[in-house]
Amino acid sequence: MDVYLILSQMTLGLVNGVFYAILSLGLAIIFGLLGVINFAHGVFFMLGAFIAYALGQWLGIGYWGALIIAPLLIGMLGLVVEVTFIRHLYRLDHLYGLLLTLGLALFVEGFIRIAFGPQGLPYSVPPSLRGAVNLGYMMLPMYRAWVVVAGVVLCLATWLIIEWTPLGAKLRAATDNPVLVQAFGINVPVMLTLTYGAGVALAALGGVMAAPILSVDPSMGTSVIIVVFAVVVIGGMGSILGSIVTGLGLGLLEGLTKAVFPQASSTVIFVAMVIILVARPRGLFGKAA
Amino acid sequence: MLEIRELHAWYGESHVLHGLNMDVPEGKVVSLLGRNGAGKTTTMRAIMGMMGKTTGAISFGGVNLLKLRSDQIARKGIAICPEDRGIFPSLTVTENLFLPPVIAKGGMDLDRIYALFPNIKERGSSRGTQLSGGEQQMLAIARILRTGARTLLLDEPTEGLAPVIVKQIARTIREIKELGYTIILVEQNAHFVEGLADVHYLMENGQIIDRLEGAEFAANIGRVDKLLAV
Numbered sequence: 001m002d003v004y005l006i007l008s009q010m011t012l013g014l015v016n017g018v019f020y021a022i023l024s025l026g027l028a029i030i031f032g033l034l035g036v037i038n039f040a041h042g043v044f045f046m047l048g049a050f051i052a053y054a055l056g057q058w059l060g061i062g063y064w065g066a067l068i069i070a071p072l073l074i075g076m077l078g079l080v081v082e083v084t085f086i087r088h089l090y091r092l093d094h095l096y097g098l099l100l101t102l103g104l105a106l107f108v109e110g111f112i113r114i115a116f117g118p119q120g121l122p123y124s125v126p127p128s129l130r131g132a133v134n135l136g137y138m139m140l141p142m143y144r145a146w147v148v149v150a151g152v153v154l155c156l157a158t159w160l161i162i163e164w165t166p167l168g169a170k171l172r173a174a175t176d177n178p179v180l181v182q183a184f185g186i187n188v189p190v191m192l193t194l195t196y197g198a199g200v201a202l203a204a205l206g207g208v209m210a211a212p213i214l215s216v217d218p219s220m221g222t223s224v225i226i227v228v229f230a231v232v233v234i235g236g237m238g239s240i241l242g243s244i245v246t247g248l249g250l251g252l253l254e255g256l257t258k259a260v261f262p263q264a265s266s267t268v269i270f271v272a273m274v275i276i277l278v279a280r281p282r283g284l285f286g287k288a289a
Numbered sequence: 290m291l292e293i294r295e296l297h298a299w300y301g302e303s304h305v306l307h308g309l310n311m312d313v314p315e316g317k318v319v320s321l322l323g324r325n326g327a328g329k330t331t332t333m334r335a336i337m338g339m340m341g342k343t344t345g346a347i348s349f350g351g352v353n354l355l356k357l358r359s360d361q362i363a364r365k366g367i368a369i370c371p372e373d374r375g376i377f378p379s380l381t382v383t384e385n386l387f388l389p390p391v392i393a394k395g396g397m398d399l400d401r402i403y404a405l406f407p408n409i410k411e412r413g414s415s416r417g418t419q420l421s422g423g424e425q426q427m428l429a430i431a432r433i434l435r436t437g438a439r440t441l442l443l444d445e446p447t448e449g450l451a452p453v454i455v456k457q458i459a460r461t462i463r464e465i466k467e468l469g470y471t472i473i474l475v476e477q478n479a480h481f482v483e484g485l486a487d488v489h490y491l492m493e494n495g496q497i498i499d500r501l502e503g504a505e506f507a508a509n510i511g512r513v514d515k516l517l518a519v
């Protein structure tokens with residue numbers, strides 16, 4: 001067995017893992033507080049990439065600008081979506097939130113397909129991140145190295161905010177007992193709206209980061225979100241650190257499989273999901289019900 | 290002054306408060322006594338805006354609280370210490386203490402709170418739910434003293450606690466009473482509120498059935514005990 005091959009495939013797998021982690025992190029935050037299984041998460045990821053593309057094409061705004069503007073725009077769109085649609089479903093079963101966001105995802109994806117066409121659009125790597133880094137066992141494109149570092153920092157920063165700041169304490173408390181948190185004078189409905197906005201902004205940020213790697217196409221969100229839901233099932237809903245670790249870990253597992261048994265690489269995560277569902281239904285990091 | 294008039298409240302289809310009337314004068318301690326299921330906790334939740342369906346009026350500082358959201362009610366200066374204590378399991382003791390935002394000046398400062406409840410300081414970094422029942426109760430009271438709210442709703446603060454802790458809680462309530470706080474104290478333990486409350490309301494089946502001044506209470510304690518006996 002070629003160790004270099006394994007290491008390099010696992011390194012590339014880590015790049016995917018970063019996207020899994022960013023997306024499952026947002027899903028976990030939204031589900032924890034709002035109780036909504038946000039099927040539209042992939043679409044916000046895709047929209048992030050499309051906004052980056054459109055900013056470049058129409059306004060000449062490059063990658064770094066897009067990295068700030070796209071999450072802000074999508075975050076605001078998320079606020080509107082929460083206020084107009086999602087908030088009406090909190091009293092109902094989780095299934096309704098899933099159906100609504102799935103419908104929304106299909107609608108938006110169809111709309112983008114009509115507007116931009118079904119084929120992938122190119123988005124080039126920013127000049128400052130071209131070239132490659134020599135890792136000893138492989139030449140890793142500089143951009144992918146950046147994605148890994150920036151993505152891990154982003155995930156850890158999110159985790160730190162949630163676990164170690166007063167804002168995060170409010171968020172955790174409202175996840176435990178929203179009625180009491182509101183009775184202490186905190187405007188919980190506004191908090192839910194902002195959390196949804198922040199969660200989807202995170203997805204959009206992931207989308208911008210993915211734009212130079214994946215091609216910018218209308219179905220890029222759907223294809224990644226299916227895997228991400230498997231990641232969430234494996235990690236267990238509701239654990240922030242768990243979703244980060246699981247996302248990165250499954251990226252590595254996928255890479256490893258690509259090296260040792262390539263035919264299984266696209267299914268290995270789902271196989272892992274089935275095993276976890278049977279052996280430990282609450283997931284690796286999920287709390288006991 | 291907090292005035293409750295003809296308060297009705299429902300849990301879904303179930304009608305639990307049937308036209309409750311009650312006055313809570315400023316700076317007084319008012320007890321609300323009754324058996325399990327009499328509607329005491331529901332009354333507290335209704336004041337705090339935590340009930341779904343309510344009719345009637347709860348006037349406080351010139352507004353009808355039933356028209357406000359619970360966070361707006363909290364900002365009027367009312368704070369609750371709920372029956373289950375409401376300690377957040379995902380938060381540390383210190384995070385629990387600092388969770389309720391300060392809504393007015395004049396809240397108790399941290400030194401004073403730590404002097405009253407030294408355990409809260411010592412165990413600051415533990416998870417809130419790792420505390421003993423008595424410590425959780427102290428924490429639940431301490432965190433609303435910090436906020437500057439002057440009207441406190443204490444829902445069975447002595448339930449399930451050891452006598453020595455009950456004494457400590459009684460001392461604390463006496464101390465905050467002397468500071469001029471208005472307190473509504475829900476209890477099933479008549480002897481705990483005796484000498485502590487200025488006015489006692491007796492409750493049964495979602496209604497107030499009697500009102501006793503503090504001075505009359507001792508003479509009527511047999512009747513009260515009978516009402517509370519299961």
